[in-house]
Amino acid sequence: MENKTILKVSHLKTYFDVTKGILTRKQIVKAVDDVSFEVKEGETLGIVGESGCGKSTLGRTIVKLYEPEAGTIEFDGKDISKLKGNDLKAFRKDVQMIFQDPYASLNPRMTVGEIIMEPMIIHGIYKTAAEREARTVELLEIVGLKPDHIRRYPSEFSGGQRQRIGIARALAVNPRFIVCDEPISALDVSIQAQVINLLEKIQKEMNLSYLFIAHDLSMVRHISDRIGVMYLGHMMEIGPANDVFYRPLHPYTIALLSAIPISDPDTAKAKNRIILEGEIPSPINPPGGCPFASRCSKATERCFQQTPEPIQVGDRLVTCFLYEK
């Protein structure tokens, strides 16, 4: 049976006006520029890209922390920009977020119990305090903490444990979709694997969908069913995780994968890496054409003038003229 689509993003654009002063030329950061994709129920879509590529902005636009400039986001068949009243509240409950920094995303003056129970109270999920507390204890156990941690403060926990508290808070309202914004990049290597395994476990048990944003490509490959690669606000390539990871098509994906340090001395020292020249151009008033053209070894005259459209290659969409038929 084909799983149904839970999230559909079409031609999404999120821009920020960063003009300083009133007489200067308007300066627009095109953080997300014409991005489309779908996420199915129970699926994990990984989004990778370097800093400044717009991956976090994309996640935040989906949870309605930012207003899009253009384009639509449909969650469960409904356009989220038109949601009002109870529908909006239901959306806020169904879509949760796990943040990158487990030190900044938990209120230091609230106990772990208060942190996890707050969303339950807001959404009126349980009638009595006893029910809420019982569920909180259950959640703490699900994420691998102890029931007596409920009265402690975040400062008493390590980074990995705090991230578990963040996960418990996201689960408190029985969501269907979680945006994970770099949930492991602040953690130590041995703790990262613990959190990844936990996220995979609860996904299976609760049939959750994830949008997993990260810059660690090997971890993204591990957790994702499909991977989208972003560059300067554009989706360059999107498709099944193993295809993108092992048989990349877009020149940027190829270069990005080639840059990953491999933890195997013989391969790492022998490997001839594609070292990308230069850096990401500024997203303020970016030039026309393919955003990657200035760093691409295969760029032609045309890449600097025309912006390529996504092209279907097998199960994949690749935004590059090289794959035109």
Add this chain to the structure above:
Amino acid sequence: MPLLKAEHLTTSFITPQGKVQAVRDVSFELNEGEVLGIVGESGSGKSQMMYTIMGLLADNGVIESGKITFDGEDISLLDFPDKKSYDRKMLEIRGNKIAMIFQDPMTFLNPVLKIETQLIEPLMNHTNMTKQQARERALELMRLVGIPSPEKRIKQYPFEFSGGMRQRIIIAIALTCNPKLIIADEPTTALDVTIQAQVLELIDKLRKETNTAVIMITHDLGVVAKLCDRVAIMYGGKMVEIGTDREIFYQPHHPYTKGLLSCIAKTGADEKEEELKPIPGSPPDLLNPPKGCPFVDRCGRAMRICKDVMPDVTSYTDTHKARCWLNDPRAKGDE
């Protein structure tokens, strides 16, 4: 004779909560032109060990024991008659014979000084160059680390550089006096992968050209595999294993090293979805570290003796050593 020899380094920090034993009896050697990777999680003592060697500990840091020999000279604080003569000696060595590259290039560079001033300063301090000569050398260094149009860039301020370019400036500053040893503390952690690849490639190229020894402190095993000749693994203030890159990656002996290698997602050619095997639990509290092996609480093969007695160093080859009871004949049959 090794370039750097550290014996029984022990460093603690006095805090209101008590004494934090950050580095506990660590010994190692480094040869000329060699790259040693020091791998460990946060709080494993890897950075504090380096600060101990460089004489850069915070005010509440106390060196309890240890002997450091660099380039034939004794530079251990405890062997100097007073702090003042030690500081004088270290001022001579730091930036001249030993240089450091730090994790965050923005906090290392002075934001209100031009790049020119910051590159010329170490040259004026450590050599007899005139300002004009120093400027020539600075431009040469900027070219060496791959900064385009150095004549224009040298007049700019740090904020006008991107993260990767700033890290190149830091590397240029480190190279000013042709050091014998560069200590790099997580030099690429703050950078994106494509920029990280550029910087690693640069460090590799420079050390081959100049035969500078490098100590690379990192938590990224991929960086180590790419760059290092030898690898030391630190955990709970102890150096638990040390060996050549191939010994550590292909024949690890310490359960922590094995655990570390199996909890990273593999990026090899194998498409099969192998499960990540995390190490359960979290690192020990160094305010009150376990009496025995620091890894005992997280180790799947811990024995009774591990809890109470610190394991000795076992040697497997001339280069490969680990601290673990499993490999000690005296602990046989204790499981």
